[in-house]
Amino acid sequence: MSKKTFSYEYPRAALTVDCVVFGLDDELKVMLIQRDIPPFEGSWALPGGFVHPDETLDEAAARELREETGIDGAFLEQLYTFGEIKRDPRERVVTVSYFALVNLNEHRIEATTDARSAAWFCLDDLPTLAFDHEKILKIAHQRLKGKVRYQPIGFELLPKKFTLGELQAMYEQILGKPLDKRNFRKKISKIDLLVDLNEVQKDVAHRAARLYKFDQKKYNQLEKQGVLFEI
Amino acid sequence: MSKKTFSYEYPRAALTVDCVVFGLDDELKVMLIQRDIPPFEGSWALPGGFVHPDETLDEAAARELREETGIDGAFLEQLYTFGEIKRDPRERVVTVSYFALVNLNEHRIEATTDARSAAWFCLDDLPTLAFDHEKILKIAHQRLKGKVRYQPIGFELLPKKFTLGELQAMYEQILGKPLDKRNFRKKISKIDLLVDLNEVQKDVAHRAARLYKFDQKKYNQLEKQGVLFEI
């Protein structure tokens, strides 16, 4: 079983990646998986695992996310690296954390495709988490709050076509405060990064809202020129 | 010699830390050390080295900085973790990078205390760097530019007592653009985080400027309350 074949002159820490996956429903949620092996068997934890020798950190994060939650092609960004000596009770494990943003509605089913059970949790109603995952999650949440104001990453949480109301609700959820509708729309229209699709919602029990998409190409150009953005 | 005594079931990457040390002279500078061992022997590189089993990442960064440049107690913050597979030609090495800010004048001498030669370089006149250190340095510079605007980290580059002229020059160097003197002073005085020391410069060949220090305690309180800051 444990045929130990890789030897080094000095001890080496194990290297893992962990992903904090945010999704937006009525509230901002995180995806957690229930551990089926010790340590912390049965506890909830961030999806993640060991970095393979033939993959970069980004690749490892994407792979773990795919294997453990069925989520593929999500927005993934490195967050922080945690290297406390005793963060894993077994041995020294250094973890590179990532945060991911996905459209929760498109990933409602896959949450249980894997053998492990996965589920979405509200941020204010979390179970006890394994390892130092609560700390990682908190830092990820802070980073999301900070970053959403000056980078258009929040769009990753929405469907491709969205209404201005959904967009505003997304910002309100992440920033944790209500925004004025008219002022919000003024700001958004001045930023001028949305494409009006000339379509409206279907099957809503009220006046149907116009649909928009985010203009990624235009944003990329502006970003190259160093143009900023602020919500 | 190479008595290999630590064995694992799977191969493990080596883990290092690298520090991007910024100092302020007339210009913003970085401290580099000249490598005295292969690979890249003779090339300039960021100070850094292997993480020991009994120290955290932060501790490793502080130790390497001390050992290789004589700098102790500097402001150090984790930057990013680089995990490209072939970034070190010998074997897989993952590095956690840090950026450090020091008062260059207080660290002018120590630069050569260690066996390795260390020196300060202007950012626009860099030698060829070992490994992917140029990439790390660029990312560190970007981060510094971004962060200095909403966090009072720039003070780490100045002496404890400084003039408003020095403060402005620091921001101008980091942001890479000139600032209006009167508007700058207005902003600084409204932020209200400087303590007027009721002292003036000595030995200057012109009208002596008042000296100030940064009010760290007040900033810590405001930060807890979530109050922001903007230059």
Next chain:
DNA sequence: CCAAAAGTGTTTCACGTACACCCATGC
């Protein structure tokens, strides 16, 4: 008295903020 940097206010304009009503649709 000259050089060199310190120090100081006002005006203008853009933007953030506060705020309330009618509209379209499905049931």
Next chain:
DNA sequence: GCATGGGTGTACGTGAAACACTTTTGG
């Protein structure tokens, strides 16, 4: 026709930006 969210404009105040001269000190 009523409930539900969609969509729109104006007035006010604050803050950013542009801008030039006098003061102090050492040499």
